[in-house]
Amino acid sequence: MLAIIDYGVGNLYSLASSxxxxxxxxxxxxxxxxxxQAERIxxxxxxxxxxxxxxxxxSGMREALLEDVAGGKPLLGICLGMxxxxxxSFEYGEHPGLGLIPGEVCPLADDLPAGLKVPHIGWNRLxxxxxxxxxxxxxxxxxxxxxxxxxxxxxxxxxxxTSEYGVPVTGVVRNGNVYGTQFHxxxxxxxxxxxxxxxxxI
Amino acid sequence: xxxxxxxxxxxxxxxxxxxxxxxxxxxxxxxxxxxxxxYNETGADELVFYDITASFEGRKLFTGVLREVAxxxxxxLTVGGGINTLDDFDRVLKCGADKVSxxxxxxxxxxxxxxxxxxxxxxxxxxxxxxxxxxxQFRLFAKGGREDTGIDxxxxxxxxxxxxxxxxxxxxxxxDGVRKGxxxxxxxxxxxxxxxxxxxxxxxxxxxxxxxxFRHEGMDAGLAASIFHFKQLSxxxxxxxxxxxxxxxxx
Numbered sequence: 348m349l350a351i352i353d354y355g356v357g358n359l360y361s362l363a364s365s366x367x368x369x370x371x372x373x374x375x376x377x378x379x380x381x382x383x384q385a386e387r388i389x390x391x392x393x394x395x396x397x398x399x400x401x402x403x404x405x406s407g408m409r410e411a412l413l414e415d416v417a418g419g420k421p422l423l424g425i426c427l428g429m430x431x432x433x434x435x436s437f438e439y440g441e442h443p444g445l446g447l448i449p450g451e452v453c454p455l456a457d458d459l460p461a462g463l464k465v466p467h468i469g470w471n472r473l474x475x476x477x478x479x480x481x482x483x484x485x486x487x488x489x490x491x492x493x494x495x496x497x498x499x500x501x502x503x504x505x506x507x508x509t510s511e512y513g514v515p516v517t518g519v520v521r522n523g524n525v526y527g528t529q530f531h532x533x534x535x536x537x538x539x540x541x542x543x544x545x546x547x548x549i
Numbered sequence: 550x551x552x553x554x555x556x557x558x559x560x561x562x563x564x565x566x567x568x569x570x571x572x573x574x575x576x577x578x579x580x581x582x583x584x585x586x587x588y589n590e591t592g593a594d595e596l597v598f599y600d601i602t603a604s605f606e607g608r609k610l611f612t613g614v615l616r617e618v619a620x621x622x623x624x625x626l627t628v629g630g631g632i633n634t635l636d637d638f639d640r641v642l643k644c645g646a647d648k649v650s651x652x653x654x655x656x657x658x659x660x661x662x663x664x665x666x667x668x669x670x671x672x673x674x675x676x677x678x679x680x681x682x683x684x685x686q687f688r689l690f691a692k693g694g695r696e697d698t699g700i701d702x703x704x705x706x707x708x709x710x711x712x713x714x715x716x717x718x719x720x721x722x723x724x725d726g727v728r729k730g731x732x733x734x735x736x737x738x739x740x741x742x743x744x745x746x747x748x749x750x751x752x753x754x755x756x757x758x759x760x761x762x763f764r765h766e767g768m769d770a771g772l773a774a775s776i777f778h779f780k781q782l783s784x785x786x787x788x789x790x791x792x793x794x795x796x797x798x799x800x
Contacts, residue, residue: 360645364620394670464744466672466715469551469769470594470799490552490799492625494647494672511550534647536589536624 349547350376350385354406356427357393365533369540371547379411387547388412388420392427396438396452396497399427409445416447421524423546426495429520429527438497448522450502455495459513466496471510473518473530479507481519481526483545489538491518491530498529552799553763553791554594554770555784556748557777559584562601564610566778579778585618588777592784593624594799597650597718597772600630601693612644619645629677633657638665642673650675650718653691656698659712666713675748676714678702680735681722687735694722703738710743717743718772720750728754728776731762740767748772756782756790763796
Protein backbone atom coordinates (compact mmCIF):
# COMPACT_ATOMS: atom_id res chain seq x y z
CA MET A 348 0.00 0.00 0.00
CA LEU A 349 1.20 3.45 -0.96
CA ALA A 350 -0.08 6.40 1.08
CA ILE A 351 -0.69 9.79 -0.56
CA ILE A 352 -0.65 12.40 2.19
CA ASP A 353 -3.88 14.38 1.97
CA TYR A 354 -3.35 17.56 3.98
CA GLY A 355 -5.64 19.88 2.09
CA VAL A 356 -3.05 21.15 -0.39
CA GLY A 357 -3.91 20.73 -4.05
CA ASN A 358 -5.75 18.28 -6.10
CA LEU A 359 -4.99 14.60 -5.68
CA TYR A 360 -7.37 13.24 -8.29
CA SER A 361 -4.77 12.86 -11.06
CA LEU A 362 -2.11 11.43 -8.78
CA ALA A 363 -4.48 8.83 -7.31
CA SER A 364 -5.79 8.05 -10.82
CA SER A 365 -2.30 7.60 -12.25
CA UNK A 366 -1.37 5.09 -9.54
CA UNK A 367 -4.62 3.23 -10.08
CA UNK A 368 -3.93 3.18 -13.83
CA UNK A 369 -0.50 1.64 -13.06
CA UNK A 370 -2.10 -0.99 -10.85
CA UNK A 371 -0.43 0.42 -7.72
CA UNK A 372 -2.63 0.18 -4.66
CA UNK A 373 -2.84 3.56 -2.94
CA UNK A 374 -4.95 5.46 -0.47
CA UNK A 375 -5.35 9.08 0.56
CA UNK A 376 -3.94 9.36 4.08
CA UNK A 377 -5.34 11.92 6.50
CA UNK A 378 -4.30 10.17 9.75
CA UNK A 379 -0.81 9.28 11.05
CA UNK A 380 -1.66 5.59 11.48
CA UNK A 381 -2.37 5.33 7.74
CA UNK A 382 1.22 6.41 7.10
CA UNK A 383 2.57 3.87 9.57
CA GLN A 384 0.77 1.05 7.75
CA ALA A 385 1.94 2.16 4.30
CA GLU A 386 4.99 0.72 2.54
CA ARG A 387 5.80 3.99 0.81
CA ILE A 388 4.61 7.55 0.96
CA UNK A 389 3.99 10.34 -1.54
CA UNK A 390 3.94 13.95 -0.34
CA UNK A 391 2.12 16.01 -3.00
CA UNK A 392 1.51 19.74 -2.89
CA UNK A 393 0.52 22.78 -4.92
CA UNK A 394 0.37 26.38 -3.73
CA UNK A 395 2.36 28.40 -1.22
CA UNK A 396 5.21 26.90 0.84
CA UNK A 397 4.37 28.51 4.20
CA UNK A 398 0.71 27.57 3.97
CA UNK A 399 1.53 23.96 3.05
CA UNK A 400 4.14 23.61 5.81
CA UNK A 401 1.62 24.88 8.35
CA UNK A 402 -1.13 22.55 7.12
CA UNK A 403 1.24 19.58 7.24
CA UNK A 404 2.08 20.36 10.88
CA UNK A 405 -1.51 21.05 11.88
CA SER A 406 -2.74 17.80 10.33
CA GLY A 407 -0.39 15.89 12.64
CA MET A 408 1.17 14.28 9.55
CA ARG A 409 4.51 16.06 9.79
CA GLU A 410 5.74 14.15 12.82
CA ALA A 411 4.37 10.82 11.62
CA LEU A 412 6.07 11.37 8.28
CA LEU A 413 9.43 12.22 9.85
CA GLU A 414 9.26 9.12 12.07
CA ASP A 415 8.41 6.81 9.17
CA VAL A 416 11.11 8.24 6.96
CA ALA A 417 13.69 7.92 9.75
CA GLY A 418 12.69 4.24 9.85
CA GLY A 419 13.70 3.90 6.19
CA LYS A 420 10.34 4.09 4.42
CA PRO A 421 10.62 5.42 0.83
CA LEU A 422 9.16 8.91 0.40
CA LEU A 423 8.53 10.85 -2.81
CA GLY A 424 7.80 14.57 -2.65
CA ILE A 425 6.20 16.05 -5.77
CA CYS A 426 6.41 19.73 -6.80
CA LEU A 427 5.74 21.73 -3.61
CA GLY A 428 5.96 18.39 -1.79
CA MET A 429 9.58 18.16 -2.98
CA UNK A 430 10.32 21.72 -1.91
CA UNK A 431 9.06 20.91 1.59
CA UNK A 432 11.80 18.25 1.91
CA UNK A 433 14.52 20.92 2.07
CA UNK A 434 15.85 22.86 5.05
CA UNK A 435 14.20 26.15 4.23
CA SER A 436 12.38 28.16 1.59
CA PHE A 437 12.66 31.84 0.69
CA GLU A 438 9.17 32.03 -0.80
CA TYR A 439 7.79 35.32 0.58
CA GLY A 440 9.99 35.40 3.68
CA GLU A 441 11.97 32.54 5.17
CA HIS A 442 10.24 29.36 6.26
CA PRO A 443 11.63 26.11 7.66
CA GLY A 444 11.04 22.89 5.71
CA LEU A 445 11.28 19.26 6.79
CA GLY A 446 15.08 19.25 6.61
CA LEU A 447 15.23 15.80 5.00
CA ILE A 448 17.50 16.97 2.19
CA PRO A 449 20.22 19.63 2.59
CA GLY A 450 19.48 22.68 0.45
CA GLU A 451 17.07 25.57 0.11
CA VAL A 452 14.24 26.75 -2.10
CA CYS A 453 14.70 30.11 -3.86
CA PRO A 454 12.85 32.27 -6.39
CA LEU A 455 13.58 31.35 -10.03
CA ALA A 456 13.05 34.98 -11.01
CA ASP A 457 16.24 36.05 -9.19
CA ASP A 458 18.45 33.75 -11.26
CA LEU A 459 16.93 33.64 -14.76
CA PRO A 460 18.39 35.54 -17.70
CA ALA A 461 16.13 38.25 -19.15
CA GLY A 462 13.34 37.07 -21.43
CA LEU A 463 12.51 33.84 -19.62
CA LYS A 464 9.05 33.72 -18.11
CA VAL A 465 8.12 32.80 -14.55
CA PRO A 466 6.45 30.44 -13.70
CA HIS A 467 8.57 27.86 -15.50
CA ILE A 468 5.61 26.13 -17.07
CA GLY A 469 5.55 23.42 -19.68
CA TRP A 470 7.48 20.40 -20.90
CA ASN A 471 11.23 20.35 -20.44
CA ARG A 472 13.95 17.77 -21.08
CA LEU A 473 15.07 15.95 -17.97
CA UNK A 474 18.79 15.20 -18.06
CA UNK A 475 19.88 12.42 -15.74
CA UNK A 476 23.18 13.19 -13.95
CA UNK A 477 23.35 10.12 -11.72
CA UNK A 478 21.78 6.78 -12.47
CA UNK A 479 19.29 5.52 -9.95
CA UNK A 480 16.64 2.78 -9.61
CA UNK A 481 14.07 5.57 -10.11
CA UNK A 482 15.26 5.82 -13.74
CA UNK A 483 15.02 2.05 -14.34
CA UNK A 484 12.59 2.65 -17.20
CA UNK A 485 13.38 6.28 -18.08
CA UNK A 486 15.70 7.58 -20.79
CA UNK A 487 17.72 10.69 -20.02
CA UNK A 488 16.39 13.53 -22.23
CA UNK A 489 12.72 12.56 -22.08
CA UNK A 490 10.38 15.45 -21.35
CA UNK A 491 8.50 16.08 -18.11
CA UNK A 492 5.91 18.68 -17.13
CA UNK A 493 6.83 21.54 -14.80
CA UNK A 494 4.76 24.30 -13.18
CA UNK A 495 6.66 26.30 -10.55
CA UNK A 496 8.17 29.66 -9.65
CA UNK A 497 10.67 28.54 -6.97
CA UNK A 498 13.40 25.92 -7.19
CA UNK A 499 15.85 24.00 -5.02
CA UNK A 500 19.44 25.26 -4.75
CA UNK A 501 22.64 24.32 -2.91
CA UNK A 502 21.70 20.66 -3.19
CA UNK A 503 24.09 19.51 -5.98
CA UNK A 504 25.28 16.52 -3.95
CA UNK A 505 21.75 15.17 -3.82
CA UNK A 506 20.63 16.09 -7.33
CA UNK A 507 19.93 13.18 -9.67
CA UNK A 508 18.56 15.09 -12.67
CA THR A 509 18.11 18.64 -13.92
CA SER A 510 16.33 20.57 -16.67
CA GLU A 511 17.80 23.58 -18.45
CA TYR A 512 15.83 26.83 -18.18
CA GLY A 513 18.46 29.54 -18.35
CA VAL A 514 19.83 27.89 -15.20
CA PRO A 515 19.95 24.19 -14.38
CA VAL A 516 16.64 23.63 -12.60
CA THR A 517 16.78 20.91 -9.96
CA GLY A 518 14.45 18.22 -11.31
CA VAL A 519 15.01 15.09 -9.20
CA VAL A 520 16.69 14.82 -5.79
CA ARG A 521 17.47 11.94 -3.49
CA ASN A 522 18.85 11.58 0.00
CA GLY A 523 18.78 7.91 1.01
CA ASN A 524 15.15 6.79 1.03
CA VAL A 525 13.85 10.32 0.37
CA TYR A 526 13.12 11.30 -3.24
CA GLY A 527 11.70 14.44 -4.75
CA THR A 528 10.63 15.60 -8.22
CA GLN A 529 10.04 19.26 -9.00
CA PHE A 530 7.94 18.33 -12.05
CA HIS A 531 4.63 16.46 -11.95
CA UNK A 532 5.19 12.80 -12.91
CA UNK A 533 1.40 12.29 -12.83
CA UNK A 534 1.09 14.90 -15.61
CA UNK A 535 4.17 13.92 -17.63
CA UNK A 536 2.55 11.35 -19.89
CA UNK A 537 4.19 7.94 -20.34
CA UNK A 538 7.59 9.11 -19.06
CA UNK A 539 6.06 10.30 -15.79
CA UNK A 540 4.08 7.11 -15.33
CA UNK A 541 7.28 5.08 -15.69
CA UNK A 542 8.95 7.14 -12.95
CA UNK A 543 5.97 6.62 -10.63
CA UNK A 544 6.02 2.92 -11.35
CA UNK A 545 9.72 2.74 -10.54
CA UNK A 546 9.13 4.53 -7.23
CA UNK A 547 6.39 2.03 -6.40
CA UNK A 548 8.95 -0.76 -6.87
CA ILE A 549 11.80 0.78 -4.88
CA UNK B 550 14.70 24.48 -22.56
CA UNK B 551 10.94 24.49 -22.44
CA UNK B 552 9.26 23.12 -25.57
CA UNK B 553 6.58 24.76 -27.67
CA UNK B 554 3.24 23.14 -26.92
CA UNK B 555 0.69 21.72 -29.35
CA UNK B 556 -2.78 21.71 -27.85
CA UNK B 557 -5.90 20.17 -29.36
CA UNK B 558 -9.07 21.82 -28.16
CA UNK B 559 -12.26 19.85 -27.59
CA UNK B 560 -15.56 21.70 -27.41
CA UNK B 561 -17.98 19.45 -25.58
CA UNK B 562 -21.76 19.67 -25.72
CA UNK B 563 -24.02 17.02 -24.21
CA UNK B 564 -21.06 14.69 -23.82
CA UNK B 565 -19.92 14.99 -27.46
CA UNK B 566 -17.11 16.93 -29.11
CA UNK B 567 -18.26 19.58 -31.56
CA UNK B 568 -16.50 22.15 -33.69
CA UNK B 569 -17.99 25.09 -35.48
CA UNK B 570 -16.74 27.49 -38.09
CA UNK B 571 -16.71 31.08 -36.84
CA UNK B 572 -18.53 29.76 -33.77
CA UNK B 573 -21.69 28.98 -35.70
CA UNK B 574 -23.17 25.77 -37.07
CA UNK B 575 -21.56 23.45 -34.54
CA UNK B 576 -21.47 19.78 -35.53
CA UNK B 577 -20.70 16.63 -33.57
CA UNK B 578 -17.37 14.90 -34.16
CA UNK B 579 -16.66 12.16 -31.65
CA UNK B 580 -16.44 10.78 -28.16
CA UNK B 581 -14.30 13.09 -25.99
CA UNK B 582 -12.72 10.32 -23.93
CA UNK B 583 -11.69 8.38 -27.01
CA UNK B 584 -10.34 11.55 -28.62
CA UNK B 585 -8.40 12.50 -25.49
CA UNK B 586 -6.74 9.09 -25.44
CA UNK B 587 -5.92 9.32 -29.10
CA TYR B 588 -4.34 12.76 -28.70
CA ASN B 589 -2.38 11.66 -25.66
CA GLU B 590 -0.97 8.68 -27.53
CA THR B 591 -0.05 10.77 -30.54
CA GLY B 592 1.88 13.39 -28.58
CA ALA B 593 -0.47 16.25 -27.63
CA ASP B 594 1.22 18.32 -24.92
CA GLU B 595 -1.96 19.35 -23.20
CA LEU B 596 -5.70 19.20 -23.79
CA VAL B 597 -8.24 21.97 -23.52
CA PHE B 598 -11.89 21.15 -22.93
CA TYR B 599 -14.59 23.76 -23.34
CA ASP B 600 -17.97 22.95 -21.91
CA ILE B 601 -20.35 24.63 -24.32
CA THR B 602 -23.54 23.38 -22.69
CA ALA B 603 -25.56 25.70 -20.54
CA SER B 604 -27.97 23.26 -18.91
CA PHE B 605 -27.50 21.61 -15.53
CA GLU B 606 -27.75 18.13 -17.12
CA GLY B 607 -25.15 19.09 -19.70
CA ARG B 608 -22.84 20.28 -16.96
CA LYS B 609 -23.10 16.98 -15.09
CA LEU B 610 -22.40 15.08 -18.29
CA PHE B 611 -19.34 17.27 -18.81
CA THR B 612 -17.83 16.66 -15.37
CA GLY B 613 -18.43 12.94 -15.91
CA VAL B 614 -16.47 13.13 -19.16
CA LEU B 615 -13.73 15.08 -17.42
CA ARG B 616 -13.36 12.50 -14.65
CA GLU B 617 -13.19 9.74 -17.21
CA VAL B 618 -10.50 11.56 -19.20
CA ALA B 619 -8.47 12.44 -16.11
CA UNK B 620 -8.39 8.83 -15.00
CA UNK B 621 -6.87 7.67 -18.30
CA UNK B 622 -4.89 10.58 -19.71
CA UNK B 623 -1.94 11.90 -17.72
CA UNK B 624 -1.06 15.20 -19.35
CA UNK B 625 -2.22 18.67 -18.30
CA LEU B 626 -5.92 19.32 -18.75
CA THR B 627 -7.38 22.79 -19.02
CA VAL B 628 -11.09 23.27 -18.65
CA GLY B 629 -13.26 26.21 -19.61
CA GLY B 630 -16.84 27.11 -20.35
CA GLY B 631 -19.38 28.24 -17.80
CA ILE B 632 -16.77 29.22 -15.19
CA ASN B 633 -18.38 32.07 -13.27
CA THR B 634 -17.57 31.46 -9.60
CA LEU B 635 -14.96 29.88 -7.34
CA ASP B 636 -17.40 26.99 -6.90
CA ASP B 637 -17.10 26.38 -10.64
CA PHE B 638 -13.30 26.24 -10.25
CA ASP B 639 -13.72 23.78 -7.44
CA ARG B 640 -16.12 21.61 -9.38
CA VAL B 641 -13.77 21.05 -12.34
CA LEU B 642 -10.54 20.89 -10.32
CA LYS B 643 -12.02 18.06 -8.26
CA CYS B 644 -12.76 16.17 -11.47
CA GLY B 645 -9.14 16.26 -12.58
CA ALA B 646 -8.64 19.62 -14.31
CA ASP B 647 -5.21 21.21 -13.74
CA LYS B 648 -6.00 24.66 -15.05
CA VAL B 649 -9.25 26.53 -15.40
CA SER B 650 -9.95 28.93 -18.18
CA UNK B 651 -12.21 31.93 -17.59
CA UNK B 652 -13.78 34.06 -20.29
CA UNK B 653 -17.26 35.59 -20.04
CA UNK B 654 -17.32 34.95 -16.29
CA UNK B 655 -14.31 37.23 -15.85
CA UNK B 656 -15.87 39.91 -18.05
CA UNK B 657 -18.99 39.90 -15.88
CA UNK B 658 -16.92 39.92 -12.69
CA UNK B 659 -13.24 40.79 -13.20
CA UNK B 660 -12.48 40.06 -9.52
CA UNK B 661 -12.96 36.36 -10.32
CA UNK B 662 -9.41 36.20 -11.74
CA UNK B 663 -7.81 37.62 -8.63
CA UNK B 664 -9.87 35.57 -6.21
CA UNK B 665 -9.15 32.36 -8.10
CA UNK B 666 -5.43 33.14 -8.39
CA UNK B 667 -5.22 33.73 -4.65
CA UNK B 668 -6.95 30.48 -3.84
CA UNK B 669 -5.46 28.16 -6.47
CA UNK B 670 -2.33 29.96 -7.62
CA UNK B 671 -1.62 31.93 -10.81
CA UNK B 672 -0.62 28.77 -12.66
CA UNK B 673 -4.17 27.49 -12.35
CA UNK B 674 -5.92 30.51 -13.86
CA UNK B 675 -6.01 30.84 -17.64
CA UNK B 676 -7.62 33.93 -19.13
CA UNK B 677 -9.21 33.07 -22.43
CA UNK B 678 -10.26 35.94 -24.66
CA UNK B 679 -12.17 36.15 -27.93
CA UNK B 680 -10.97 39.09 -29.97
CA UNK B 681 -12.24 40.72 -33.16
CA UNK B 682 -11.23 43.85 -35.02
CA UNK B 683 -13.82 46.60 -34.78
CA UNK B 684 -13.02 49.95 -36.36
CA UNK B 685 -9.28 49.39 -36.24
CA GLN B 686 -9.30 48.33 -32.59
CA PHE B 687 -8.82 44.87 -31.10
CA ARG B 688 -12.10 44.47 -29.27
CA LEU B 689 -12.95 41.95 -26.56
CA PHE B 690 -16.02 39.81 -27.28
CA ALA B 691 -18.12 37.88 -24.78
CA LYS B 692 -20.57 34.98 -24.87
CA GLY B 693 -18.70 32.72 -27.27
CA GLY B 694 -17.88 35.61 -29.60
CA ARG B 695 -21.45 36.86 -29.99
CA GLU B 696 -21.30 40.06 -27.97
CA ASP B 697 -19.02 43.08 -28.41
CA THR B 698 -18.10 44.29 -24.92
CA GLY B 699 -16.64 47.57 -26.15
CA ILE B 700 -13.51 46.77 -24.09
CA ASP B 701 -10.05 47.13 -25.66
CA UNK B 702 -8.69 43.56 -25.82
CA UNK B 703 -5.08 44.53 -25.16
CA UNK B 704 -6.01 46.51 -22.04
CA UNK B 705 -8.10 43.55 -20.91
CA UNK B 706 -5.15 41.16 -21.33
CA UNK B 707 -2.86 43.43 -19.30
CA UNK B 708 -5.44 43.79 -16.58
CA UNK B 709 -6.01 40.03 -16.47
CA UNK B 710 -2.31 39.31 -16.05
CA UNK B 711 -2.01 41.95 -13.33
CA UNK B 712 -4.90 40.29 -11.52
CA UNK B 713 -3.12 36.93 -11.57
CA UNK B 714 -3.91 35.10 -14.82
CA UNK B 715 -0.98 32.72 -15.34
CA UNK B 716 -1.56 32.14 -19.05
CA UNK B 717 -3.51 33.75 -21.87
CA UNK B 718 -5.47 31.98 -24.57
CA UNK B 719 -5.84 34.51 -27.36
CA UNK B 720 -8.50 33.48 -29.83
CA UNK B 721 -9.01 35.55 -32.93
CA UNK B 722 -12.58 35.52 -34.17
CA UNK B 723 -11.37 37.03 -37.45
CA UNK B 724 -9.18 34.03 -38.25
CA ASP B 725 -11.07 31.27 -36.40
CA GLY B 726 -12.19 28.46 -38.68
CA VAL B 727 -10.71 30.15 -41.73
CA ARG B 728 -7.51 28.04 -41.72
CA LYS B 729 -5.28 30.69 -43.21
CA GLY B 730 -2.93 31.02 -40.28
CA UNK B 731 -2.92 32.42 -36.77
CA UNK B 732 -3.67 36.10 -36.19
CA UNK B 733 -0.04 37.13 -35.76
CA UNK B 734 -0.75 40.83 -35.70
CA UNK B 735 -3.04 40.39 -32.71
CA UNK B 736 -0.72 37.88 -31.00
CA UNK B 737 2.33 40.13 -31.37
CA UNK B 738 0.38 43.01 -29.87
CA UNK B 739 -0.57 40.90 -26.85
CA UNK B 740 2.96 39.49 -26.44
CA UNK B 741 4.40 43.01 -26.48
CA UNK B 742 2.41 43.86 -23.37
CA UNK B 743 2.05 40.56 -21.45
CA UNK B 744 4.87 38.40 -20.16
CA UNK B 745 2.91 35.27 -19.30
CA UNK B 746 2.75 32.26 -21.65
CA UNK B 747 0.52 32.87 -24.66
CA UNK B 748 -1.55 30.15 -26.27
CA UNK B 749 -2.49 31.15 -29.80
CA UNK B 750 -5.87 30.05 -31.06
CA UNK B 751 -7.84 30.45 -34.22
CA UNK B 752 -6.77 30.02 -37.81
CA UNK B 753 -4.32 27.10 -37.95
CA UNK B 754 -4.72 25.43 -41.33
CA UNK B 755 -1.42 23.67 -41.96
CA UNK B 756 1.90 22.83 -40.33
CA UNK B 757 3.56 25.93 -41.78
CA UNK B 758 1.12 28.06 -39.77
CA UNK B 759 2.53 26.62 -36.55
CA UNK B 760 6.13 27.10 -37.67
CA UNK B 761 5.33 30.71 -38.50
CA UNK B 762 3.64 31.19 -35.13
CA PHE B 763 6.67 29.94 -33.20
CA ARG B 764 9.00 32.24 -35.11
CA HIS B 765 7.24 35.06 -33.26
CA GLU B 766 8.64 35.95 -29.87
CA GLY B 767 6.55 35.17 -26.82
CA MET B 768 4.44 32.41 -28.37
CA ASP B 769 4.37 29.31 -26.18
CA ALA B 770 1.64 27.15 -27.60
CA GLY B 771 -0.61 26.66 -30.60
CA LEU B 772 -4.16 25.51 -30.09
CA ALA B 773 -6.40 24.08 -32.76
CA ALA B 774 -9.45 21.89 -33.12
CA SER B 775 -10.82 21.00 -36.53
CA ILE B 776 -7.54 20.38 -38.35
CA PHE B 777 -6.68 17.79 -35.70
CA HIS B 778 -10.18 16.38 -35.28
CA PHE B 779 -10.67 15.86 -38.98
CA LYS B 780 -7.14 14.44 -39.29
CA GLN B 781 -6.00 17.01 -41.80
CA LEU B 782 -2.89 17.31 -39.71
CA SER B 783 -1.48 14.71 -37.33
CA UNK B 784 0.43 15.80 -34.26
CA UNK B 785 3.42 13.47 -34.88
CA UNK B 786 3.81 14.85 -38.43
CA UNK B 787 3.42 18.42 -37.19
CA UNK B 788 6.01 17.95 -34.45
CA UNK B 789 8.51 16.23 -36.74
CA UNK B 790 8.13 19.14 -39.15
CA UNK B 791 8.55 21.73 -36.39
CA UNK B 792 11.68 20.03 -35.10
CA UNK B 793 13.14 20.01 -38.60
CA UNK B 794 12.41 23.75 -38.68
CA UNK B 795 14.43 24.21 -35.49
CA UNK B 796 11.48 24.52 -33.13
CA UNK B 797 11.97 22.65 -29.85
CA UNK B 798 9.12 20.19 -29.31
CA UNK B 799 8.45 17.10 -27.23
CA UNK B 800 8.50 14.02 -29.47
